Amino acid sequence: MRENKMYQVSTLQALALGYSRAVVTAEDLLSKGDTGLGTFEGVDGEMIVMDGCCYRADQDGRVSVVAPETGIPFAAVARLYGEQRFALEGMCDIESVRSELTERIEGRFGLNSMHVVRIDGEFEMVDARSESPYRSHHVTLKEILGKNQKAFLFENIRGSLVGVYFPDYMDGINMPGWHLHFLSEDRTKGGHVFDVSVRTGTARVDKISRMELELPKEAAFDTYALKQDLRDEIKSVE
8 A cells, every 4th residue: 555644724613713824835835745635715715625636616606726826725645556445336416426435434344544635527516616715714614604605506517525534532633424525527616515316326435544734823813712712503503
């Protein structure tokens, strides 16, 4: 098995509490991994990292490639090698997809490790969202999404789900379980995935047992009370 690591920018807990200032640039991020997800400074859209390129899905689900100097407050990326590969068919909703992915990694003794996944295929439906920027601090992610989030539905579309898995004990660092974003095959549509129906697809998954965590360096980061229990709030925006 190839040596791999998860590179994460800041923590989900900090983002949920409103820390959305740039910590690294897109160029920095892509030097650490070629597959993953996150968001941009000011929560300016949903990030999809695929094939070593960083894409932004805007408030209307339209996708563009971001400039190398674009600021990133939160993200998680790794190298995708596809050590574990399997077919998916007739997955009627996102819980079916998550359950199948969990069963597959459990069969390889991976529930307490991190994972990166990519699923290429044909989708009957992708229920997704993104948001426009809200440049303020100490405004929670839930509040921002309540003001600026838009949902959209893609039907009968080819593309890819890109995601990460974090075990339960890493709650607060990232979202426990599977977190998935979508990018269409023509790279024009995408977003954070609420629900999905997979007609046929191929999954590639890598187990990861090392992590590099890049925390914000500015003093403002220490003004956030990261001991708060935000599990319910994070689950509500997921």
